[in-house]
Amino acid sequence: MAEIEINSQNGKDFSGDVLVVPVFSGRERHRLPLAISKVARQVMDEGDFKAELNEMVPLHHPNGVKDSRWMLLVGLGEEEQVSLNKIRKAVGTAARFCLKKKWLEAGVVAPSTSVLNHDLVQESVLEGMLLADYDFSAYKGEKKDPRHFKRLEIFTNGEDTRKARRRQPMVEAAVKACHRVRDMANTPPGDLYPESFVEAAQKLAKQHKLGLEVLDVPALEKGGFRCVLGVGQGSARPPRVVKLEYKPKEKPRKHVVLVGKGVCFDSGGLSLKDASGMENMKDDMTGAAIVLATLAACAETECPVQVTGLLGLVENMPSGSSYKPGDVLRSRGGKTIEVLNTDAEGRLVLADLLHWAGEINPDHIVDLATLTGAALIALGDSVNAVMGTDDKLVARLLDAGNATGEHLWQLPLVEEYREALKSPVADVKNISGTRWGGSISAGLFLSEFVQHPSWAHVDLSGCFSTKERDYRPQGATGEGPRFLLEWLHG
Numbered sequence: 013m014a015e016i017e018i019n020s021q022n023g024k025d026f027s028g029d030v031l032v033v034p035v036f037s038g039r040e041r042h043r044l045p046l047a048i049s050k051v052a053r054q055v056m057d058e059g060d061f062k063a064e065l066n067e068m069v070p071l072h073h074p075n076g077v078k079d080s081r082w083m084l085l086v087g088l089g090e091e092e093q094v095s096l097n098k099i100r101k102a103v104g105t106a107a108r109f110c111l112k113k114k115w116l117e118a119g120v121v122a123p124s125t126s127v128l129n130h131d132l133v134q135e136s137v138l139e140g141m142l143l144a145d146y147d148f149s150a151y152k153g154e155k156k157d158p159r160h161f162k163r164l165e166i167f168t169n170g171e172d173t174r175k176a177r178r179r180q181p182m183v184e185a186a187v188k189a190c191h192r193v194r195d196m197a198n199t200p201p202g203d204l205y206p207e208s209f210v211e212a213a214q215k216l217a218k219q220h221k222l223g224l225e226v227l228d229v230p231a232l233e234k235g236g237f238r239c240v241l242g243v244g245q246g247s248a249r250p251p252r253v254v255k256l257e258y259k260p261k262e263k264p265r266k267h268v269v270l271v272g273k274g275v276c277f278d279s280g281g282l283s284l285k286d287a288s289g290m291e292n293m294k295d296d297m298t299g300a301a302i303v304l305a306t307l308a309a310c311a312e313t314e315c316p317v318q319v320t321g322l323l324g325l326v327e328n329m330p331s332g333s334s335y336k337p338g339d340v341l342r343s344r345g346g347k348t349i350e351v352l353n354t355d356a357e358g359r360l361v362l363a364d365l366l367h368w369a370g371e372i373n374p375d376h377i378v379d380l381a382t383l384t385g386a387a388l389i390a391l392g393d394s395v396n397a398v399m400g401t402d403d404k405l406v407a408r409l410l411d412a413g414n415a416t417g418e419h420l421w422q423l424p425l426v427e428e429y430r431e432a433l434k435s436p437v438a439d440v441k442n443i444s445g446t447r448w449g450g451s452i453s454a455g456l457f458l459s460e461f462v463q464h465p466s467w468a469h470v471d472l473s474g475c476f477s478t479k480e481r482d483y484r485p486q487g488a489t490g491e492g493p494r495f496l497l498e499w500l501h502g
């Protein structure tokens with residue numbers, strides 16, 4: 013990570029490649045340091061820059077700034093409408109521009125406003141810069157050219173910086189977790205499969221002194237994980253289940269189990285997806301990556317909550333040994349499931365794991381899964397769906413998402429739709445038989461296997477972006493660990 017400094021200077025003496033200056037639109041421009049505001053005002057008065065959100069203007073060797081080769085104005089929109097997330101986005105957009113230009117020594121002037129708490133503004137500026145400072149070039153051949161900031165200086169123009177400095181390790185850990193999820197989800201499925209995922213988990217667990225238990229196929233058989241085994245039986249890569257444990261040094265405030273869907277590749281199995289449907293299915297392990305990264309970050313930040321992570325790692329492939337539509341699987345808790353579509357595999361993996369989570373008897377269970385295409389249809393790729401049996405828990409997760417700028421939206425687990433999951437031959441079937449309300453029926457299916465009063469399920473529709481947006485690069489967005497950490501620490 014870059015060398016970072018948060019100081020109370022105003023930025024005009026900054027020497028480096030670029031000074032990023034976020035600017036509000038409208039008349040209120042006088043809060044910037046004088047030398048800088050003069051430059052900004054001139055550009056705005058000439059009509060070349062309206063300071064709309066994420067709008068940018070680079071200026072070469074601007075007057076009034078000592079040694080910075082460039083000044084980059086970036087718009088924040090109207091001051092009255094500003095939010096921490098707009099600041100993260102604007103700063104992140106600017107950061108990505110700087111990285112493309114190879115401006116690796118950057119200063120940023122934290123915007124001064126009475127609308128928001130200045131500690132949080134400073135923190136969001138740092139977070140926006142760091143979240144944007146990501147590239148995935150490990151698989152480039154000739155054009156490999158990784159770019160990261162070498163130095164970041166955040167100027168606060170006389171404001172108190174103590175709180176933001178204290179929070180810096182927390183911000184860094186959360187961003188690292190986000191980048192870890194991006195790295196794992198971006199890794200090609202030829203390299204990331206259940207066993208190699210386990211290796212990554214072992215490495216991280218060792219680094220962070222997390223407890224780790226790995227269940228291989230005989231252990232899964234012994235433990236009754238027949239749904240995990242059923243989904244995995246068509247693949248040459250055998251499934252694994254991992255249990256991770258983070259325990260705080262002092263008596264934990266509470267205990268949470270996080271469950272992650274880790275389908276390392278989802279071809280659909282015999283209910284095969286079409287070619288375009290498979291393009292991003294290497295990302296189907298995002299839930300498990302979020303759980304792993306979050307546990308590592310809990311250790312780094314000495315989270316006061318005990319967190320257990322359960323990862324269901326499996327490949328869903330068609331072959332002569334695949335599970336078939338019509339098969340009946342007996343889940344770990346004993347409930348039987350008629351499989352009518354082998355592409356509804358995530359809920360089967362989670363059925364076994366949620367039952368295990370209940371046995372652990374924590375205060376809350378939260379699962380994270382790229383469970384349905386229907387969540388994308390309902391909410392698009394910037395909003396994750398959340399549902400559950402404990403509205404208070406769901407509300408906490410929604411609040412946490414609001415704070416970190418990761419959008420979550422609650423869907424109702426209406427009982428009316430449960431009827432459609434009844435099976436003539438087993439206790440339940442794994443599809444409802446209609447495409448309508450697909451995310452809710454998947455949630456209701458999961459609820460059949462939860463023996464716990466406080467459970468929430470996050471359907472990760474925001475995990476992948478086809479194009480780069482603000483601080484998010486193209487590909488895996490890495491959403492998840494930040495709102496989980498916000499909730500766990502809160």
Ligand code: BES
Pocket residue numbers: 278296353355356357358382383384385386388443444450
């Ligand atoms: N992993 C997919 C869900 C998914 C699809 C996530 C597209 C993101 C983008 C899941 O395993 C799946 O295939 N679900 C089916 C369920 C259906 C068969 C009831 C789906 O959504 O089509």
Ligand code: ZN
Pocket residue numbers: 278280354355356357358
């Ligand atoms: Zn599927």
Ligand code: ZN
Pocket residue numbers: 275278296355357358382383
């Ligand atoms: Zn899937």
